[in-house]
Amino acid sequence: MNKPGMLIVISGPSGTGKGTIAKILAEDSDFELSVSRTTRAPRPGEIDGKHYYFTTVGEFEKLIEENGFFEYALYNGNYYGTPVENVEQKLLSGKNVILEIEVKGALKIKDVYKNDYISIFIIPPSKEEMEKRLRERGSDSEEDIKKRLEISSAEIEMAHNYEYLVVNDTVENAVSDIKKIVAVEGLKTKRNDNAILKFKGEVK
């Protein structure tokens, strides 16, 4: 039997580059990205089923009623939700499943999964860098950027709800840090009953 995969929750303010980081992680065959469902309009280049499942408000609310989400939240007037579908199956098959979600959603995952998942908060190295990235992305209005920067100090405080803090100075470093975190979490005694049984000769 495969060793089960780990559930990895990644959050961070907008402009941290967490989307890029999650995408690069998912290129590794040990990782799979959980695709969120949203009612917000697709941005240019975003593909349904890859970046998000784009959904009407009606469809979304039907799924809420059917307990189809680990968590969902209303953010900036749009629904965002993490669908239950497939995640458990993927974990059992040995894949590490990445949930890239908002802070409120992550807190709900904490309620359900207790300490049996890995929580990582990603921050940009500085507010100046965050502003630069938001502008480079070019998808937010000037007003949006100002608002995001204003609330960023409060958002950063949410890091205290996450076990790990990764500073995204470069994407390569951040991806490497996250891979190390997952490798080391795999060395936790609670995940290695098998090594103990093997030593005792009780399993091959």
Next chain:
Amino acid sequence: MNKPGMLIVISGPSGTGKGTIAKILAEDSDFELSVSRTTRAPRPGEIDGKHYYFTTVGEFEKLIEENGFFEYALYNGNYYGTPVENVEQKLLSGKNVILEIEVKGALKIKDVYKNDYISIFIIPPSKEEMEKRLRERGSDSEEDIKKRLEISSAEIEMAHNYEYLVVNDTVENAVSDIKKIVAVEGLKTKRNDNAILKFKGEVK
């Protein structure tokens, strides 16, 4: 100010190679091995302050009264203790301090330090490999080896008191695993208040 170092407690049954692993780790300038204090006489070649601090019974008992030990034990008529002195200072200077101690001692560290240290249990890959290593070491009698192997299954169960389990298949892998654990523990949010303050512009 330096980021404080981390306290690393390493245990494991005899014949796991934990002594070798600790010695190799201590060659890295980020790590320092805690030197125990004992009342037993120095063996030929043993240097005071390097292998042990050699002490009279009177001095040792005075230190006990002054709470000068993390933990101590009487073994074969001699005291052995892990001195508090220097450890705290070394931690504050940014060094990671390695305590290579017995399980009983490690449990006492747990009482004092709660979760503010890293606990690692090292096991050999199999009982056969453990037997081979004990014989190669050549310092144990045949009776000792048999006894150690007999109690090894019970000793291995003590792993559940440690957060991490490292299988010493090769010394290089085990040392590399421990360095990764320490690096990743350094990414814990609780150890990175400074990165959060820096983002908010409250420190440089």
